[in-house]
Amino acid sequence: MQYNRPACVDQFAELALLVGLGASGDGPEALSQRFVDGMADLLASVNIPRSLKEMGLAEDKQDYVAVTSLASARLVKNNPRPLDEAAMRHLTMPPMQATAPPCARSAAAPYPPQ
Amino acid sequence: MPGALAASCAFGVAGTAAAHALQYPVGDLTHAAHGDGSPACCPM
Numbered sequence: 001m002q003y004n005r006p007a008c009v010d011q012f013a014e015l016a017l018l019v020g021l022g023a024s025g026d027g028p029e030a031l032s033q034r035f036v037d038g039m040a041d042l043l044a045s046v047n048i049p050r051s052l053k054e055m056g057l058a059e060d061k062q063d064y065v066a067v068t069s070l071a072s073a074r075l076v077k078n079n080p081r082p083l084d085e086a087a088m089r090h091l092t093m094p095p096m097q098a099t100a101p102p103c104a105r106s107a108a109a110p111y112p113p114q
Numbered sequence: 115m116p117g118a119l120a121a122s123c124a125f126g127v128a129g130t131a132a133a134h135a136l137q138y139p140v141g142d143l144t145h146a147a148h149g150d151g152s153p154a155c156c157p158m
Contacts (some may be wrong), residue, residue, distance in 0.1 A: 001157050015117065040157035051156040052149075068139035079154040081129035087140075091136065091158050 001036045003091060003111055007081035012036065051097050066092040086109060133158070 005012060012032035016022050021034045040050075048056045057065065066088035070076055076083050090111045133155035134148075141151050 001133075003158060036157060039150055043153050043157065048150060050157075051154070052140060055140055055146045055151055055154055057140055058143075065136065065139045065143070068142075069135040072135035075129070075131050075135040078129045079135075081141055083132055083135075088136070091132070095124075 001039060003087065004080045005032050005036055008032065052092060053097060062092045062097065065090065 001012075009028050009032045012035040013028035016031040016035035016038065017024060019035070019038065021038045022031045026034075044050055052062065052065065053059070067085060069088055069092075070083070070085060081087075130152075134152050136155040136158075137146075137148060137151035140146065140155070141148055144151075146154075
């Protein structure tokens with residue numbers, strides 16, 4: 001969601017309003033980020049793992065996951081924002097996969113890297 | 115349960131994307147359930 005947010009600003013902003021995460025005067029950029037953060041908090045509240053490491057993925061398998069996930073061509077093609085190998089590596093490797101909460105590390109690790 | 119049905123109807127139309135693509139190899143390696151792994155990948 002954090003990766004896709006730039007391609008889904010209006011949709012995420014609308015969803016933020018629907019789930020009561022802000023008011024329409026807050027602006028679509030802020031609302032869309034609030035929706036991503038709100039979903040991360042919701043999932044954490046029901047004990048969904050917050051990183052690949054928490055799911056039990058070894059660090060030396062992050063590259064394998066990045067490359068292999070591209071084989072799901074239909075899902076990759078359906079993603080709102082284009083996904084290539086570099087983008088998948090960004091999602092599966094540090095700093096995106098550090099131990100901080102999803103929102104904090106996503107904000108610290110924007111894609112494309114700056 | 116109605117919420118789960120509504121969600122399923124939604125992605126039955128829209129399809130799924132990056133989070134689910136990521137979960138397949140992760141689930142293969144960790145044996146995590148798809149229902150745990152996919153939402154784990156969602157915020158990313």
